[in-house]
Amino acid sequence: MRDIADATGVAASTVSRALSLPDRVNPVTQERIQRAARELGYVANSQARALTSGRTRAVAVLVSDITNPFYFDVIRGTQHQLAGAGWTQLLVDTEESADAEMAALSAVGAKADGVVLTASRLSDAQIARFAERVPLVVVNRRPAGVPSVLIDTPGGVEQAVQHLVSLGHREILYVAGPDSSWSNERRWRALVQVAKRLGIRVGRVGPHAPFVDSGAAAADAAVHAGATACIAFNDLIAIGMLARLRERGVRVPEEMSIVGCDDIFGADFCNPPLTTMTSPIERAGRVAIRMLLGRLGALPADELPGEHMSGAVALPTHLTVRESTGPAPRSDTA
């Protein structure tokens, strides 16, 4: 910056202004400075800028497992919305560790102006405490007082149950995900409730880690339980179950119907294609960023007027029926 100040014969502060607040400077010198900057190949040092201004124009996105396809879509959503606003994304993989999450949240203050927290391992209280110190939006979590975007899988569960019931199933097995997952409990409760209303039975196996590999054990448990219809915590587990059932010679959906959750990459081309609750995952990422940017007073032009600046927004889910669900086998309806 000094170089370009020298080159144009103005003070460094004028250069700063010409570059960051162009209309607060004489159009002529402004142009001169811009040109010099270009010629000298000047690129602002965002760190130094952040140091004085206190603003980084970056947001940290914390995910618990960068390997999980679910997050790919979230990340894509946040990335796009952020890039569109000229902001930077800081991706942090907390690797399912609450400690790593705490550490990241503590350190983030200087690196980013806000954070999007997905699949937190922290307690509601802990999250709320951090939210006081740094602008925070959580995804798939609902700590009081913290803005959040929820994917309405309970709504999807209802659709899934209706679907299975319409196919003649009278008993549904829930293949649970990790105990530490908020969504997991939420889905289970929704299932219990809908089942009661519809007068069907529910069972539960698990917990299972949210990986394809966990599907084998899950499938075995389901077969052992004599299930004919399963709703899995997520598509990863469901896809793993499909593979294992095929291996065991259990036909899907003739002998067992499987419903997944999320509609991740792969759900449409696995074998058979998976009936699943399609979640607007990417949109969740975008909405989270929009909420955050809104609270930071940094929304582009198309700012949604206070729409869901605070509180929780729930994104609807819908059931996508593919070939992994079918009529209940005779023995079941009997």
Next chain:
Amino acid sequence: MRDIADATGVAASTVSRALSLPDRVNPVTQERIQRAARELGYVANSQARALTSGRTRAVAVLVSDITNPFYFDVIRGTQHQLAGAGWTQLLVDTEESADAEMAALSAVGAKADGVVLTASRLSDAQIARFAERVPLVVVNRRPAGVPSVLIDTPGGVEQAVQHLVSLGHREILYVAGPDSSWSNERRWRALVQVAKRLGIRVGRVGPHAPFVDSGAAAADAAVHAGATACIAFNDLIAIGMLARLRERGVRVPEEMSIVGCDDIFGADFCNPPLTTMTSPIERAGRVAIRMLLGRLGALPADELPGEHMSGAVALPTHLTVRESTGPAPRSDTA
């Protein structure tokens, strides 16, 4: 930092030392400072630190499409290796744009100590120029003088061709990826060469964008060309072809064999499971980081002695045979 200096009655510079170079300070005061820091909940401001020291302990990883499962594995590899060394990863999605890539590379200087460049859209010369200004390691590219890690897909292509030939195929169709892809040309050339040696014919269709959706057009082209064996640029396209062929009633592998490339998430559970060249993608990410950290003089303990500090390292690929390849149909062998 001032707070903890005040609290312990020492100078700020001593606090700095106690925190960053603990052995350059009296053990007693050192301990006192550490404790105060902990009590005050001090976390270093990495930006300010970078400003003076010039080192950020961060590396930028540029990918051309964060959405492509191939990069998930690369990212996982870089992330792990980096985290293990206590470094930070800056993920940048260049969205297939050379401009975005240039911009990112220019701006990266202050934000990171080095960069890993994957699937660059830039020319070798441009890459080499950047490499002079900032420590750089490229993946799947080989600009002279720039350290690179290559995934040896040509070796995989040879295995794939041998495999197909052993199944009786005498003609192979290459389903090309984007023209701008270095790997694409590389695979094609390898195919031509092996084919010549083995005395079989090759054809080529494309280019096709590296998405599952591109597979439909690719499959149609393959059918039109009367192919009975295809090697696709990558698994995404191959998986899309599988879906389209199924839709058109073309049986795989009875009527057409399909070989993919990379063995990404999904290749083992698509229908039928895909025969593909398994690439050590995650390892490529790890190796790239290790090379970079090596050049930055920042390797942990297990530093590989100069092994591939510079030059190019090629990671071997192997063919994983699954159910999408089978004997050539009669009409072909006739």
Next chain:
DNA sequence: TTGAAAGCGCTAACAG
């Protein structure tokens, strides 16, 4: 072993 002082690259009052 410690403190004082200078300064990393930039922005933000405050005068002029």
Next chain:
DNA sequence: CTGTTAGCGCTTTCAA
């Protein structure tokens, strides 16, 4: 509209 002057939070000479 522009220059001067302080810092942002930290590291790093240089002396003591």
